[in-house]
Amino acid sequence: MLTPSEQWTWHYCPQKDRLLLEIDDQLQFCSDLSGANLHSRIQQQPFSLEEAESYWRFHDALLPVISDDALRLELTLHALANRYRQLSAHKSWYFATQRSQDSGLYQLVQLQGKDTITALVVASDLECVECLLLEAGESLAGKLLARSTVIRVLRNRATPIEQDVNLARTA
Structure with a gap:
C-alpha cells in the first residue's frame, strides 16, 4: 500500500496530454485528465497535506465496495486528480x-x-x-x-x- 508523501508531485505532460502524479523515480500515475479538461496546466505541484488527508478519506470510503488493493489505489488517485479538472455542465x-x-x-x-x-x-x-x-x-x-x-x-x-x-x- 502506498502512503502519501510530500515527495509526490502533480504535473501536466504535453507528450501524453495527461495530468500525471510522480510518486517516485520508478512509479507514475497517469490520470484520465487531458489538457482540455484541466483548469490549468500544472508544471510542478507538490502533493499537499490536504490531498494526503483526502487520499485516506477516499481510500477508506472505497474499502466496503472495492476489495482489490490495486483498483482501490487507482480509483483513489483518480478521485484526487479531480480537483484539477475544470468545472463542467451537469449530465x-x-x-x-x-x-x-x-x-x-x-x-x-x-x-x-x-x-x-x-x-x-x-x-x-x-x-x-x-x-x-x-x-x-x-x-x-x-x-x-x-x-x-x-x-x-x-x-x-x-x-x-x-x-x-x-x-x-x-x-
Missing part, C-alpha cells in the same frame, strides 16, 4: 430522478441509468455532486460510461448507499 439527464437525498463528499452513492452504477462523491456544491464511477454502466440516454469517469449531476440523481464508511485517517 443529469443520464440518470433517473431519485427521492431527494443529501449526498456529501466521500460518500458512496448509486446513480440509476439503464444500469445502477455505484459511484463515489468527489466534489459537491449546493446544486450538484461530482461522482467518480466505480463501475461501467449505461445511462438512460444509452451512453456507455466507463469506470473512473467523473460525472457531474444534480443532487437528486444520487442516492446515498447506506453504510458506515467514515473510517477516515488523518494525514
Whole structure:
C-alpha cells in the first residue's frame, strides 16, 4: 500500500496530454485528465497535506465496495486528480430522478441509468455532486460510461448507499 508523501508531485505532460502524479523515480500515475479538461496546466505541484488527508478519506470510503488493493489505489488517485479538472455542465439527464437525498463528499452513492452504477462523491456544491464511477454502466440516454469517469449531476440523481464508511485517517 502506498502512503502519501510530500515527495509526490502533480504535473501536466504535453507528450501524453495527461495530468500525471510522480510518486517516485520508478512509479507514475497517469490520470484520465487531458489538457482540455484541466483548469490549468500544472508544471510542478507538490502533493499537499490536504490531498494526503483526502487520499485516506477516499481510500477508506472505497474499502466496503472495492476489495482489490490495486483498483482501490487507482480509483483513489483518480478521485484526487479531480480537483484539477475544470468545472463542467451537469449530465443529469443520464440518470433517473431519485427521492431527494443529501449526498456529501466521500460518500458512496448509486446513480440509476439503464444500469445502477455505484459511484463515489468527489466534489459537491449546493446544486450538484461530482461522482467518480466505480463501475461501467449505461445511462438512460444509452451512453456507455466507463469506470473512473467523473460525472457531474444534480443532487437528486444520487442516492446515498447506506453504510458506515467514515473510517477516515488523518494525514
